[in-house]
Amino acid sequence: MTSRDNQESGRLAPAPESFLDADLVDEIHLGGVNAARRKLLKGALAAAAATAIAPSHAADDPDILALPSWSRTLGKPVVTTPYGQPSPFEAQVIKRQSPGLTQTNQASVAFTPLQSLFGMITPSGLHFERHHQGWVDIDPTRHRLMINGLVDSPSVFTMADLLRLPSVSRIHFLECGANTGLEWGNVAVPTVQYTHGMLSASEFTGVPVSLLLERAGYDRQRARFLLAEGADGSGMTRTINLDAALDDAIVAYGQNGEMLRPENGYPLRLVVPGVQGVSWVKWLRRLEVGDQPWGTKDETSHYVDLMPDGTHRQYSGIQEAKSVITSPSGGQTLLQQGYYCVTGLAWSGRGTVSKVEVSTDGGQNWRAARVEGPTLPKALTRFNFDWVWNGEEALLQSRVTDSTGYTQPTRNQLVARRGTRSIYHNNAIQTWRVAADGAVHNVQLG
Ligand SMILES: Nc1nc2c(c(=O)[nH]1)N[C@H]1C(S)=C(S)[C@@H](COP(=O)(O)O)O[C@H]1N2
Ligand SMILES: [Mo]
DSSP states (O other), X not given: OOHHHHHHHHTTOSOOGGGSOGGGHHHHHHHTTHHHHHHHHHHHHHHHHHSSSOTTOOTTOHHHXXXXXXXXXXXXXXXXXXXXXXXXXXXXXXXXXOTTSOOOSSSEEEBOOGGGOOSSOOOGXXXXXXXXXXXXXXXXXXXXXXXXXXXXXXXXXXXXHHHHSOOEEEEEEEEOTTTTGGGGTTOOOXXXXXXXXXXXXXXXXXXXXXXXXXHHTBOTTTOOXXXXXXXXXXXXEXXXXXXXXXXXXXXXXXXXXXXXXXXXXXXXXXXXXXXXGGGSOSSEEEEEEESSOOOOXXXXXXXXXXXXXXXXXXXXXXXXXXXXXXXXXXXXXXXXXXXXXXXXXXXXXXXXXXXXXXXXXXXXXXXXXXXXXXXOTTSOEEEEEXXXXXXXXXXXEEEEEETTSOBOOOHHHHXXXXXXXXXXXXXXXXXXXXXXXXXXXXXXXX
């Protein structure tokens, strides 16, 4: 084959997970998508290799020559599905629980399938879920938000009250502080869904916290913190820095143009842009203004980072700049030498993404990736990078620099400062190793 042929046929893989056959789901669940994908696409690629220029279409391809059944029948009527659903052919693009984590019914995580998604917004149905005590179905007519503490007029809002107030809509990422947490140790979990899938982004709509606090007349002399409390059985309570809350926090009821999903806090959640997920209290029922941190169970017994010297980092809320290649990524397989569009996500809890670079040799050489706009503050940013795979082993990495000038650290740099006993705030550069046979695996490089 000529190099041009290689380039063309390389485009077939890695295919989105959604191209897979339904009965391969179990295999995907256990081992990532590689084995299944390889089986499915091998035939297609053999055919591709045989035809020089249009690799995916044989000259006698019946899907080109004959009209398919759907072109010869009446379509289904409108409102067959009053609430639209994805195509049945996309049934593998789902949230999953990690095979490597202990699973309990209520205190668990379902990860977003980052490897299958495009752009900068996570569909609401695929937004990750993290519950400390299960999720609840709240009747919005009976939900209340109380504002109390250091305020002139303590008040209670119904949902109807909140929906009448001026609103804002903002796109932001939500990342659990424990995202990529298993990588602190020597555990290289198989797929990007499990390494980075406690990450999602939505357009959130609601009332700015600043508006509610000003209306309640907060004590400008003494007020420094906010306590946020959820209505679920976990008694979730978090201290929020008042400056951050006044800056851009939102009491949100909307997610991607509709009401929040129950799993994500319906009918009300706190949005604290740039801050770790646990502070985005779901099923929000109370905001209390105070002059010192509360030191609740959710900020003392967990959500602290054990440092090498035995001390703890506490209130380490901001999600530092981080990026990851979502495809090709662990569990996928490159089926052919040639062109690939390496794609991924970059974000920073401190501002916008200024630059993303990609290395294919484990960090020795870096080249700029294409950052796809818009680059919004504290939102996910999509990047793309053109790469021609020559069939040799490659070590794929991405690194982001944010608007403060901070650059994502290597694993060694991070571990030198923080040791390996944290659970939270791992923002190290991620490495995917492409083996000569095309298989992609998670490896930890320095
Ligand atoms: N009330 C309440 N709020 C909560 C939680 C919870 O269990 N209860 N989980 C927190 C954690 S740890 C995270 S990472 C985010 C996850 O939000 P999501 O489930 O919408 O992805 O919600 C936070 N807010
Ligand atoms: Mo979390």
